[in-house]
Amino acid sequence: MSISIFDILKVGIGPSSSHTMGPMNAARQFALDLEEQGLLGKVDRVACQLYGSLAATGKGHCTDRALMLGLEGEQPHRVDPDRVEATLARISADGCLNILGKHPAKFDQALDLLFHHDQLLPLHTNGMRFSALDAKGETLLVEEFYSIGGGFVMDQHGNSPATADRQAADMPFVFENAEELLQMAADNGLKLPELILANETADCSEEQVRGRLLEIWSVMDACIERGLQSEGILPGILKVPRRAAKLYRELVAGGPDDSDFMDWVDVWALAVNEENAAGGKVVTAPTNGAAGIVPAVLKYYLKFMPQACDDGIVDFLLTAGGIGILYKKNASISGAEMGCQGEVGVACSMAAAGLASALGASNEQIENAAEIGMEHNLGLTCDPIAGLVQIPCIERNAMGSIKAINAARMALRGDGKHMVSLDQVIATMHQTGLDMSTRYKETSKGGLAVNVPEC
Ligand code: SF4
Structure with missing residues (x-):
């Protein structure tokens, strides 16, 4: 498989790339398949069933909302976050979807959107099954994604x-590992x-x-700015207050002071991930849950x-996109497969x-920076409280950003020679993820999710 950096760095909406953007893409694909066939x-009713991690944390990750939007033809990079609530309210009130914006079909959320917490589909923990029925109740099409x-x-x-x-032949340099x-x-x-x-x-x-890369950066930067200006409580039962705007005001009032660099990096990461938690527009880097780290470090x-x-x-x-491709090819960037080390x-x-590269590092120093950045995240679990991409996710992006800067600085102080290679640490992450209990892989059945009361 040949992957582009624009597969890794994609514009979308929050709160989750695997539980929001992926299901939206899958639902739209099912709708397109109905049209193509x-x-x-003939469709009178559509239904969707969710399995594994999608069933366990789908509500908190807005999977149900994403599916309905996808069936209506929305795409993560095009959907207008300001129109989402009105669309969902219409579907709820009418008990009816407008498939691809072209054809009405019954959709009763209580009956037609089912969460199978204790079942899995065969190929992956994040499974979905879509069905379309005609007016006699006969099945027209069933697909799994x-x-x-x-x-x-x-x-x-x-x-x-x-x-x-893309086809491997399209690219002049087809590499499988670091x-x-x-x-x-x-x-x-x-x-x-x-x-x-x-x-x-x-x-x-x-x-x-x-041009595309600078546009990606402008979307990241706009996300930071929105997060710095937005106050209030994040969606969901935890009622988590936003922190970025207040911290930003305090930093601005304190005047320029380079010794505050950690506070600045923190506030940029918090801003992005609060926007993500609120369902705002973000760039996957490589996922939504971890969307704050690349923008915060680039802003630094x-x-x-x-x-x-x-x-x-x-x-x-x-460079950041190229490193993301290595993880995608040789392990996984799914929290449901790898825990939070994969995000x-x-x-x-x-x-x-990326930072080492922008600062003129040699290729060996860049590889060293990437390796350090993962080595000290090995074993990191995914245990979001109440299934919301908020705690620990938002703060964890701030911590990950500071760690990334430190990794780049350590690599730049060295000559690129080091004991553990990037390939070895990616393989280690992969093995650790496979060994990790499913309780710690985006199911909210372990860790903070069970030790902290939800309200
Ligand atoms: S804990 Fe990490 S992997 Fe899990 S939802 Fe939060 S950011 Fe994603």
Whole structure:
């Protein structure tokens, strides 16, 4: 499988890439399949069943809302967060969906949207089964999909219909692991971001890729700004108060002081993840739950590094995206498969590598930064209280951001030589994730989720 950095860094809405964006993509794909097979006009009722982690934490992660929006044809990168409530209120009041905005079909949420907490579908813990029935109650189409992390979707045959996968031949440098990536870069005299750029320009111009990356950054930055200005209580039964706006006001009132850099990084990460928890527009990096780390560290680069410039932003995102691809290929970026090491841990590794790259690190130092960023997140569990992507998720992004900066700084102080390779730490993360009890993999059946009362 050949993956683009734009599969890793995608615009979408909160609160979860695996439990919100992926299900929305899957539901839309089911609707498109109905249309393609000429069945859309015959549909009288649609139904959806959720399995595994999607059933366990789907309510808190807004999976139910995402499914209805997806069946109506919405896509994570296009949906307007300000119109979502009105759409959902209409579906609820009418007991009816408008499939792809073209065809009405009955949809009674109590009967047609079922959560099977104790059942799994065969290929992955995040399973969904969609059904369409005609007016006589006969089945027109049944399809199963899986949300496999970061908004990626896989169908019942193991294919990924809703991603931008390319043919390996499209890209000049097809690497499967970090060792191959480093070797190809050395053989061709390229810095890592140059090699990733060469791959991304296989079917478009360098100017277009740079433009897309700067646009990705502007969406991240806008998310930070919205988070810094938004007050109040986050959605859900925990009634968690937003903190970023108050902290931001205190920092601004204190005037410029570089010794406050940790507070600034904290507030940027908190701002993004509060926006994500509120269902706002974010960029997966590599997931929604971990969406604050890359923006907070990139903002740190821009505010605190005197040499910061647009070229640095581009190098940062190319490198971070390239590291994310390594995790996607060799392990997983799904909290339901790997625990939080697959989300916050991967984001920390990506951001560490991105920052090192923007600061002019050698390829070996970049690989070292990425490795340090993951090594000290190994074993990190996923245990969101009440199934909401809020506690520990929001604060955890602030911690992951600081760790990423430290990892980049340690790597830059070295010469790139180190004992544990990035490939070894990715393999370790993968094995640790497979060994981890499902209680700690986005089910809210262990850890903080059971030791902290919900209200
Ligand atoms: S604990 Fe980590 S993996 Fe789990 S929902 Fe929160 S951010 Fe995602």
